[in-house]
Amino acid sequence: MKKRILALLCSLVFLFAFFSMSGALASTKMYVYTSNGKTLNLRDYPSKDGNIIANIPYGAEVSVDTGFVGSSWSHVTYKNKTGYCMNRYLTSEKPGPKPTTSPTSSTTLYGKFTNCYYTASVRPSSPGGFVHLRWAPSKNQPVQRNYYNGDQFTVIAQNGTWCQVYDEVNNISGFMMSSFLVTVQ
Amino acid sequence: MRKILALIMALVLLSFASTALADAVKLTENASGFDLALELPEGATVDVETYGDVPYTFITYADETLPYIYISVAPTEEYEGVTLATFTTEELDVLFATVSADLDNSSYQMKKTAKGYDYMLVEDNSETDAAVMVLIYEGYIIQMTVWNSDFDVLTDADTSTAEALLDTLQIIEV
Numbered sequence: 001m002k003k004r005i006l007a008l009l010c011s012l013v014f015l016f017a018f019f020s021m022s023g024a025l026a027s028t029k030m031y032v033y034t035s036n037g038k039t040l041n042l043r044d045y046p047s048k049d050g051n052i053i054a055n056i057p058y059g060a061e062v063s064v065d066t067g068f069v070g071s072s073w074s075h076v077t078y079k080n081k082t083g084y085c086m087n088r089y090l091t092s093e094k095p096g097p098k099p100t101t102s103p104t105s106s107t108t109l110y111g112k113f114t115n116c117y118y119t120a121s122v123r124p125s126s127p128g129g130f131v132h133l134r135w136a137p138s139k140n141q142p143v144q145r146n147y148y149n150g151d152q153f154t155v156i157a158q159n160g161t162w163c164q165v166y167d168e169v170n171n172i173s174g175f176m177m178s179s180f181l182v183t184v185q
Numbered sequence: 186m187r188k189i190l191a192l193i194m195a196l197v198l199l200s201f202a203s204t205a206l207a208d209a210v211k212l213t214e215n216a217s218g219f220d221l222a223l224e225l226p227e228g229a230t231v232d233v234e235t236y237g238d239v240p241y242t243f244i245t246y247a248d249e250t251l252p253y254i255y256i257s258v259a260p261t262e263e264y265e266g267v268t269l270a271t272f273t274t275e276e277l278d279v280l281f282a283t284v285s286a287d288l289d290n291s292s293y294q295m296k297k298t299a300k301g302y303d304y305m306l307v308e309d310n311s312e313t314d315a316a317v318m319v320l321i322y323e324g325y326i327i328q329m330t331v332w333n334s335d336f337d338v339l340t341d342a343d344t345s346t347a348e349a350l351l352d353t354l355q356i357i358e359v
Contacts, residue, residue, distance in 0.1 A: 034263050035283040041262045048260050072238045125286035128257025128328040139289040143336040150237035
Protein backbone atom coordinates (compact mmCIF):
# COMPACT_ATOMS: atom_id res chain seq x y z
CA MET A 1 0.00 0.00 0.00
CA LYS A 2 2.80 2.38 0.98
CA LYS A 3 4.58 1.55 -2.28
CA ARG A 4 1.51 2.49 -4.28
CA ILE A 5 1.14 5.79 -2.46
CA LEU A 6 4.83 6.46 -2.99
CA ALA A 7 4.51 5.63 -6.70
CA LEU A 8 1.51 7.93 -6.97
CA LEU A 9 3.39 10.74 -5.27
CA CYS A 10 6.36 10.22 -7.58
CA SER A 11 4.05 10.35 -10.58
CA LEU A 12 2.51 13.59 -9.35
CA VAL A 13 5.95 15.11 -8.79
CA PHE A 14 7.02 14.01 -12.28
CA LEU A 15 3.89 15.46 -13.87
CA PHE A 16 4.34 18.73 -11.95
CA ALA A 17 7.97 18.98 -13.12
CA PHE A 18 6.97 18.17 -16.70
CA PHE A 19 4.31 20.85 -16.87
CA SER A 20 6.63 23.35 -15.19
CA MET A 21 9.24 22.68 -17.88
CA SER A 22 6.61 22.93 -20.57
CA GLY A 23 5.78 26.34 -19.17
CA ALA A 24 9.44 27.37 -19.26
CA LEU A 25 9.67 26.39 -22.90
CA ALA A 26 6.34 27.90 -23.73
CA SER A 27 5.46 29.97 -26.68
CA THR A 28 3.67 33.25 -26.74
CA LYS A 29 1.31 34.79 -29.27
CA MET A 30 2.51 37.80 -31.19
CA TYR A 31 1.40 39.65 -34.30
CA VAL A 32 3.12 40.85 -37.44
CA TYR A 33 3.42 44.60 -37.71
CA THR A 34 5.22 46.16 -40.68
CA SER A 35 5.29 49.89 -41.18
CA ASN A 36 4.36 49.58 -44.85
CA GLY A 37 1.65 46.96 -44.28
CA LYS A 38 3.43 44.33 -46.37
CA THR A 39 4.23 40.72 -45.50
CA LEU A 40 7.01 39.67 -43.16
CA ASN A 41 9.59 37.10 -44.22
CA LEU A 42 9.86 33.86 -42.27
CA ARG A 43 13.41 32.56 -42.78
CA ASP A 44 15.03 29.21 -42.17
CA TYR A 45 17.96 30.82 -40.36
CA PRO A 46 18.16 33.87 -38.06
CA SER A 47 19.92 36.05 -40.61
CA LYS A 48 19.13 38.04 -43.71
CA ASP A 49 21.09 35.32 -45.51
CA GLY A 50 18.48 32.75 -44.48
CA ASN A 51 16.12 31.42 -47.12
CA ILE A 52 12.57 32.74 -47.09
CA ILE A 53 10.21 29.87 -46.30
CA ALA A 54 6.98 31.84 -45.90
CA ASN A 55 5.53 35.33 -46.16
CA ILE A 56 3.44 36.21 -43.14
CA PRO A 57 0.66 38.73 -43.75
CA TYR A 58 0.37 41.99 -41.81
CA GLY A 59 -1.53 41.44 -38.57
CA ALA A 60 -1.21 37.64 -38.66
CA GLU A 61 -0.84 35.80 -35.36
CA VAL A 62 2.36 33.84 -34.88
CA SER A 63 3.64 31.65 -32.10
CA VAL A 64 6.97 32.82 -30.68
CA ASP A 65 9.23 30.39 -28.85
CA THR A 66 10.11 32.19 -25.63
CA GLY A 67 12.99 29.81 -25.04
CA PHE A 68 14.91 31.27 -27.97
CA VAL A 69 16.69 34.41 -26.95
CA GLY A 70 18.00 36.59 -29.74
CA SER A 71 18.60 40.30 -29.87
CA SER A 72 17.32 40.70 -33.40
CA TRP A 73 15.52 37.48 -34.32
CA SER A 74 12.71 35.39 -32.87
CA HIS A 75 11.97 31.69 -33.37
CA VAL A 76 8.48 31.69 -34.86
CA THR A 77 5.85 29.21 -35.95
CA TYR A 78 3.25 30.24 -38.48
CA LYS A 79 0.78 27.76 -39.99
CA ASN A 80 2.94 24.74 -39.15
CA LYS A 81 6.05 26.35 -40.58
CA THR A 82 8.81 27.16 -38.17
CA GLY A 83 11.58 29.64 -38.80
CA TYR A 84 12.89 33.03 -37.79
CA CYS A 85 11.52 36.57 -38.04
CA MET A 86 13.10 39.88 -37.11
CA ASN A 87 11.95 41.03 -33.68
CA ARG A 88 11.18 44.57 -34.68
CA TYR A 89 8.24 43.44 -36.83
CA LEU A 90 6.51 41.52 -34.03
CA THR A 91 4.21 43.09 -31.50
CA SER A 92 2.37 41.66 -28.53
CA GLU A 93 -0.83 43.58 -29.26
CA LYS A 94 -2.92 42.91 -32.35
CA PRO A 95 -2.23 45.82 -34.68
CA GLY A 96 -4.97 47.96 -36.13
CA PRO A 97 -5.62 48.46 -39.83
CA LYS A 98 -2.66 48.64 -42.18
CA PRO A 99 -0.71 51.88 -41.85
CA THR A 100 -1.94 54.77 -43.90
CA THR A 101 0.22 56.96 -46.07
CA SER A 102 -0.46 60.00 -43.94
CA PRO A 103 2.23 60.96 -41.46
CA THR A 104 1.21 60.94 -37.84
CA SER A 105 -0.37 64.26 -37.04
CA SER A 106 0.69 66.46 -34.19
CA THR A 107 -0.98 65.92 -30.89
CA THR A 108 -1.20 68.11 -27.87
CA LEU A 109 -2.28 65.81 -25.10
CA TYR A 110 -1.16 67.15 -21.78
CA GLY A 111 -3.79 65.49 -19.63
CA LYS A 112 -5.14 62.09 -18.67
CA PHE A 113 -1.81 60.63 -17.64
CA THR A 114 -1.93 57.72 -15.24
CA ASN A 115 0.95 56.57 -13.11
CA CYS A 116 2.71 53.34 -13.95
CA TYR A 117 6.07 51.70 -13.44
CA TYR A 118 7.71 49.41 -15.95
CA THR A 119 10.77 49.16 -18.16
CA ALA A 120 10.54 49.84 -21.88
CA SER A 121 13.05 49.94 -24.68
CA VAL A 122 13.18 52.24 -27.68
CA ARG A 123 12.08 50.98 -31.09
CA PRO A 124 12.39 53.76 -33.67
CA SER A 125 9.98 53.83 -36.58
CA SER A 126 12.80 53.09 -39.01
CA PRO A 127 15.35 50.37 -38.17
CA GLY A 128 18.35 52.70 -37.99
CA GLY A 129 16.41 55.68 -36.75
CA PHE A 130 16.10 57.70 -33.58
CA VAL A 131 13.43 58.79 -31.15
CA HIS A 132 13.23 62.20 -29.56
CA LEU A 133 12.87 62.67 -25.83
CA ARG A 134 10.82 65.84 -25.49
CA TRP A 135 10.22 68.30 -22.69
CA ALA A 136 6.45 67.97 -22.98
CA PRO A 137 4.06 65.45 -24.59
CA SER A 138 3.66 66.94 -28.04
CA LYS A 139 5.60 66.63 -31.29
CA ASN A 140 5.93 70.39 -31.51
CA GLN A 141 7.72 70.55 -28.16
CA PRO A 142 11.50 71.02 -27.90
CA VAL A 143 13.75 67.99 -27.89
CA GLN A 144 16.06 67.10 -25.00
CA ARG A 145 18.08 64.44 -26.75
CA ASN A 146 17.94 61.56 -29.21
CA TYR A 147 17.65 57.91 -28.24
CA TYR A 148 18.35 54.87 -30.36
CA ASN A 149 17.26 51.32 -30.94
CA GLY A 150 17.22 49.35 -27.67
CA ASP A 151 17.89 52.18 -25.22
CA GLN A 152 15.92 51.52 -22.05
CA PHE A 153 13.81 53.69 -19.74
CA THR A 154 11.52 53.44 -16.79
CA VAL A 155 8.03 54.49 -17.80
CA ILE A 156 6.44 56.41 -14.92
CA ALA A 157 3.23 57.73 -16.51
CA GLN A 158 1.30 57.28 -19.75
CA ASN A 159 -1.82 58.43 -21.54
CA GLY A 160 -2.08 56.10 -24.51
CA THR A 161 -0.19 58.32 -26.95
CA TRP A 162 2.68 59.53 -24.80
CA CYS A 163 4.79 58.08 -22.04
CA GLN A 164 6.65 60.01 -19.39
CA VAL A 165 9.96 58.23 -19.05
CA TYR A 166 12.94 58.38 -16.76
CA ASP A 167 16.43 57.74 -18.05
CA GLU A 168 18.38 56.46 -15.05
CA VAL A 169 21.72 56.51 -16.86
CA ASN A 170 21.58 60.20 -17.69
CA ASN A 171 19.25 61.12 -14.85
CA ILE A 172 16.76 62.95 -17.02
CA SER A 173 13.05 62.67 -17.54
CA GLY A 174 10.85 63.63 -20.46
CA PHE A 175 8.20 62.47 -22.86
CA MET A 176 8.33 59.99 -25.71
CA MET A 177 5.60 58.66 -28.00
CA SER A 178 4.39 55.29 -26.77
CA SER A 179 4.43 53.87 -30.32
CA PHE A 180 8.24 53.97 -30.16
CA LEU A 181 8.48 52.03 -26.90
CA VAL A 182 8.30 48.30 -26.33
CA THR A 183 7.68 46.84 -22.90
CA VAL A 184 10.62 44.84 -21.62
CA GLN A 185 9.40 41.48 -20.32
CA MET B 186 32.96 34.31 -38.18
CA ARG B 187 33.87 36.24 -41.33
CA LYS B 188 31.22 38.78 -40.47
CA ILE B 189 32.66 39.32 -37.00
CA LEU B 190 36.12 39.73 -38.49
CA ALA B 191 34.75 42.19 -41.01
CA LEU B 192 33.13 44.20 -38.25
CA ILE B 193 36.34 44.23 -36.22
CA MET B 194 38.24 45.36 -39.31
CA ALA B 195 35.76 48.17 -39.77
CA LEU B 196 36.14 49.27 -36.17
CA VAL B 197 39.92 49.26 -36.49
CA LEU B 198 39.65 51.34 -39.62
CA LEU B 199 37.34 53.70 -37.83
CA SER B 200 39.72 54.12 -34.93
CA PHE B 201 42.38 55.18 -37.41
CA ALA B 202 39.87 57.41 -39.12
CA SER B 203 39.21 59.32 -35.93
CA THR B 204 42.81 60.37 -35.66
CA ALA B 205 43.87 60.76 -39.25
CA LEU B 206 43.06 63.49 -41.67
CA ALA B 207 40.20 62.11 -43.60
CA ASP B 208 40.39 60.64 -47.03
CA ALA B 209 37.92 58.12 -48.31
CA VAL B 210 37.14 56.17 -45.18
CA LYS B 211 35.05 53.08 -44.72
CA LEU B 212 32.44 54.34 -42.36
CA THR B 213 30.48 51.33 -41.44
CA GLU B 214 30.46 47.67 -42.13
CA ASN B 215 28.21 44.92 -40.91
CA ALA B 216 26.75 41.72 -42.25
CA SER B 217 25.34 43.50 -45.25
CA GLY B 218 27.66 42.27 -47.96
CA PHE B 219 28.72 45.78 -48.86
CA ASP B 220 30.84 48.56 -47.42
CA LEU B 221 30.13 52.25 -47.29
CA ALA B 222 32.79 54.83 -47.92
CA LEU B 223 32.50 58.55 -47.25
CA GLU B 224 35.01 61.31 -47.78
CA LEU B 225 35.26 63.03 -44.46
CA PRO B 226 36.33 66.65 -44.24
CA GLU B 227 39.65 67.40 -42.60
CA GLY B 228 39.52 67.09 -38.85
CA ALA B 229 36.22 65.26 -38.72
CA THR B 230 36.07 62.33 -36.34
CA VAL B 231 33.87 59.28 -36.25
CA ASP B 232 32.55 57.17 -33.42
CA VAL B 233 30.66 53.92 -33.92
CA GLU B 234 28.04 52.82 -31.43
CA THR B 235 25.87 49.76 -31.86
CA TYR B 236 22.24 49.82 -30.81
CA GLY B 237 20.36 46.56 -31.10
CA ASP B 238 22.79 45.14 -33.68
CA VAL B 239 22.53 48.30 -35.79
CA PRO B 240 25.78 50.24 -36.11
CA TYR B 241 25.38 54.00 -35.86
CA THR B 242 28.38 56.01 -37.01
CA PHE B 243 28.44 59.47 -35.47
CA ILE B 244 30.40 62.11 -37.37
CA THR B 245 31.69 65.17 -35.57
CA TYR B 246 33.17 68.07 -37.49
CA ALA B 247 36.14 69.99 -36.18
CA ASP B 248 34.15 73.17 -36.78
CA GLU B 249 31.72 73.27 -33.87
CA THR B 250 29.26 75.43 -35.76
CA LEU B 251 28.54 72.54 -38.12
CA PRO B 252 25.72 70.12 -37.31
CA TYR B 253 25.83 66.64 -35.83
CA ILE B 254 25.42 63.74 -38.21
CA TYR B 255 25.06 60.01 -37.92
CA ILE B 256 24.74 57.32 -40.53
CA SER B 257 23.25 53.91 -39.78
CA VAL B 258 22.92 50.73 -41.80
CA ALA B 259 20.05 48.53 -40.70
CA PRO B 260 18.54 45.40 -42.21
CA THR B 261 14.91 45.69 -43.23
CA GLU B 262 12.47 42.97 -44.20
CA GLU B 263 9.96 45.54 -45.41
CA TYR B 264 12.06 46.72 -48.32
CA GLU B 265 13.73 43.51 -49.39
CA GLY B 266 14.59 43.41 -53.08
CA VAL B 267 13.44 46.91 -53.94
CA THR B 268 15.12 50.20 -54.75
CA LEU B 269 13.85 53.72 -54.27
CA ALA B 270 14.01 54.27 -58.00
CA THR B 271 11.13 51.82 -58.52
CA PHE B 272 8.88 53.09 -55.71
CA THR B 273 5.42 54.30 -56.57
CA THR B 274 4.22 57.59 -55.12
CA GLU B 275 2.16 55.68 -52.57
CA GLU B 276 5.15 53.58 -51.51
CA LEU B 277 7.23 56.73 -51.13
CA ASP B 278 4.48 58.26 -49.00
CA VAL B 279 4.47 55.21 -46.72
CA LEU B 280 8.25 55.33 -46.35
CA PHE B 281 8.02 59.04 -45.58
CA ALA B 282 5.33 58.38 -42.96
CA THR B 283 7.62 55.82 -41.32
CA VAL B 284 10.72 57.98 -41.34
CA SER B 285 8.91 61.13 -40.19
CA ALA B 286 6.73 59.51 -37.52
CA ASP B 287 8.54 61.36 -34.72
CA LEU B 288 8.89 64.65 -36.60
CA ASP B 289 6.53 67.60 -36.70
CA ASN B 290 5.52 69.42 -39.87
CA SER B 291 7.85 67.49 -42.17
CA SER B 292 8.05 67.11 -45.92
CA TYR B 293 10.13 65.10 -48.34
CA GLN B 294 11.71 65.28 -51.74
CA MET B 295 13.48 62.68 -53.84
CA LYS B 296 17.06 63.43 -54.79
CA LYS B 297 20.12 61.75 -56.20
CA THR B 298 23.66 61.84 -54.84
CA ALA B 299 26.57 62.97 -56.97
CA LYS B 300 27.43 59.30 -57.44
CA GLY B 301 23.92 58.48 -58.59
CA TYR B 302 22.22 56.91 -55.55
CA ASP B 303 18.57 57.80 -55.09
CA TYR B 304 17.61 59.06 -51.66
CA MET B 305 14.68 60.57 -49.84
CA LEU B 306 15.38 63.83 -48.03
CA VAL B 307 12.98 64.32 -45.14
CA GLU B 308 13.05 67.73 -43.51
CA ASP B 309 11.31 68.77 -40.35
CA ASN B 310 10.19 72.35 -40.76
CA SER B 311 9.30 73.02 -37.16
CA GLU B 312 11.29 74.18 -34.17
CA THR B 313 12.11 70.55 -33.35
CA ASP B 314 14.23 70.46 -36.40
CA ALA B 315 16.05 67.51 -37.95
CA ALA B 316 16.65 66.20 -41.42
CA VAL B 317 16.90 62.59 -42.51
CA MET B 318 18.28 61.16 -45.71
CA VAL B 319 17.26 57.60 -46.55
CA LEU B 320 18.67 55.19 -49.11
CA ILE B 321 17.57 51.63 -49.65
CA TYR B 322 20.14 49.15 -50.85
CA GLU B 323 19.98 45.35 -51.04
CA GLY B 324 17.44 45.04 -48.21
CA TYR B 325 19.17 47.55 -45.96
CA ILE B 326 18.12 51.04 -44.97
CA ILE B 327 20.99 53.49 -44.98
CA GLN B 328 19.94 56.48 -42.97
CA MET B 329 21.78 59.73 -42.42
CA THR B 330 20.38 62.07 -39.80
CA VAL B 331 21.46 65.64 -39.17
CA TRP B 332 20.63 67.93 -36.28
CA ASN B 333 22.12 70.89 -34.47
CA SER B 334 23.57 71.23 -31.04
CA ASP B 335 20.68 71.75 -28.61
CA PHE B 336 18.37 70.89 -31.50
CA ASP B 337 18.44 74.43 -32.87
CA VAL B 338 16.58 74.91 -36.13
CA LEU B 339 18.54 73.56 -39.08
CA THR B 340 19.45 76.07 -41.73
CA ASP B 341 19.61 75.19 -45.40
CA ALA B 342 23.38 75.37 -45.03
CA ASP B 343 23.26 72.71 -42.30
CA THR B 344 21.25 70.37 -44.47
CA SER B 345 23.57 71.09 -47.39
CA THR B 346 26.54 70.11 -45.22
CA ALA B 347 25.00 66.69 -44.70
CA GLU B 348 24.01 66.35 -48.33
CA ALA B 349 27.53 67.29 -49.42
CA LEU B 350 28.81 64.46 -47.24
CA LEU B 351 26.22 62.10 -48.70
CA ASP B 352 27.36 63.11 -52.18
CA THR B 353 30.66 61.40 -51.43
CA LEU B 354 28.98 58.15 -50.42
CA GLN B 355 30.15 55.11 -52.26
CA ILE B 356 28.64 51.67 -51.78
CA ILE B 357 31.28 49.02 -52.36
CA GLU B 358 30.25 45.43 -52.99
CA VAL B 359 32.38 42.95 -51.09
